Amino acid sequence: MSGTALRDLNTLPASERKSEGSSKGNFTKPFNENINENVDNRQKKNPTSLPSSAINDSEVANAEAEVGVSEVEYIESENLNDLEDVDTRLSTLLVGLDSKDWVLVCEALNNVRRLSIFHRDAMFDKLGNIILLVVKSLKNPRSAVCKTAIMTAEDIFKAYGDHVIDSVDPLLGQLLLKSSQDKRFVCEAAEKALIAMTTYVSPMLLLPKLQPYLKHKNPKVRAKSSKCFCRCMPRLGLEGIKGYGIDKLIHVAAAQLSDQLPESREAARKLLLELQTVYEKVHIFPPAAESEHPEMDSWEHFCQSNLSPLNAQAVLRVTSITREGLLVGS
Template sequence: MALRSLDNTLPLSPERPKKTVKVAISIPKQPAVSKVNDENKLPLDPSVVAPAVDAIDYISSENLKPVSDPDVKFKSLMEGLESKDWLKICDSLNDVRRLALFHSEILLPILEKVVMVLVKSMKNPRSALCKTAIMAASDLFKSFGDKLLESSTPNDAVDQMMLQLLLKASQDKKFVCEEAERTLNTMVVSTTPIPLLHKLKVYVKHANMRVRAKAAVSISQCVSKMETGEMREYGLVSLVQTSAELLKDRLPEAREAARGMVLLVHKAVMEDGENEEEEDKWQNFCQLNLAAIDALTMVKLVASQ
């Protein structure tokens, strides 16, 4: 039996949508902000609106005063330096500076421990603490000079401090960088060139090219302080080889420092009392102690001056 077509049947009526209940929510009006000054209102406490930021006073060495009772201050010094409160460490570092400048004999027995605290503080991400430690290092160099360089152990506290100074002098934070450069200059002025050169020469091949450049500047400053006899004592060959290494450096600062060293070494070589033709003495010296290409560079550099 054939089924009847349903085309003519009425479509089913869709369900009527249910009405949604609308609920009126009253939103309280925000009080209008008056732009007129109300003289009867108390001013807001600035400490509530903006909490005070801890500030550090950077005291120059010239403005530091002696400690009234150095023995008492010394007893609590290490406790302050090892504090977990960075502000207390800054205060203790300033005490270190005062003791170093005015009561250095008291500080001498714990000098290495103090230097290690300085190294740790220079590594701290707080720039204020880092700068205070760098300033303290400067005062240590002023007060103790060569005594800081006497340790013969490799990678000692002073070596670590020197590396941190070179690193900080290479970084982008200007006020830290400038302070580190001043301390490096103080280091050169306050110490004997030969012991300092032995400390600095290892950084000529440092992986960080900025460290190499800063080390080159300090080495050049050391050489400029030396008499011809001191340069011979340290070794003219060692100096010319260091200069040749730095002349190939990527940074102009290192190359410029090396050029200054080359001219100083050349002067010392030419003052040597050996009987030799003046024009050949420098060339022979370079060819004897350097690779051929480096020797040629040295000869051309001097000839261009």
């Protein structure tokens, strides 16, 4: 790693140097040096061991596990400081994101975050290429790079909203995967990024992107996408749900109602209640009083007309039980 890179990292403002839980690669020692020290120590104890050039992937992973996360600080968005040399940082941003030096990648990711927050318009023309490189970092096996990339995605969603929609597919897929894995701190960061996505990106644009993941082979990915899908409903609103199509949405919810994980089924129940409320506002209150066949406007008839008998029965059971519970509770 170059002396310039080390000087850049060592001159971080004091306000950005937090203990574990903030986001920037502020490193006390380069990762490769730690690996070499560990290998040298093993070789001293066992002279017949392989030379450092023969370190395999598993040894690298083990060495990272020993030193990786403890060497990195993750700075929350509100604690990031502005950049002074914006033009210089912009001109070297793509090179830094595509670097083979993971320390420089983390530095570049944090610069993307700063630019998103303080210089949104200046970075706009590079946004598509930047997102592709953020996706590359999301796939990085080093947890430090991966989590910093996740936090970068969250800040990009907050800054650019609907402008990310043309580049969101690979980003969405990786965030759903990361939110489904076992590393808790990575999983929680990915959840926050997905919440930012459903908060700042228009649901009408986002729902078609989410829908394929509801049939993903990984049940955890299906569950996370179900939660995202459900979170979009309040922002979609009555007119938005009507425009998207209650008949389409009820098929989505009915399919998730029998999914493997409770997380998916709970999201489906919430979605069904939202759809029932909207349907009754549109078709029953007050139009049913003027209808010659009010039973044709009922929620029950709507479910039976649009779903298979088994799915209709399951949906009606969920919505009637939940509705009765709400009435009793009130």
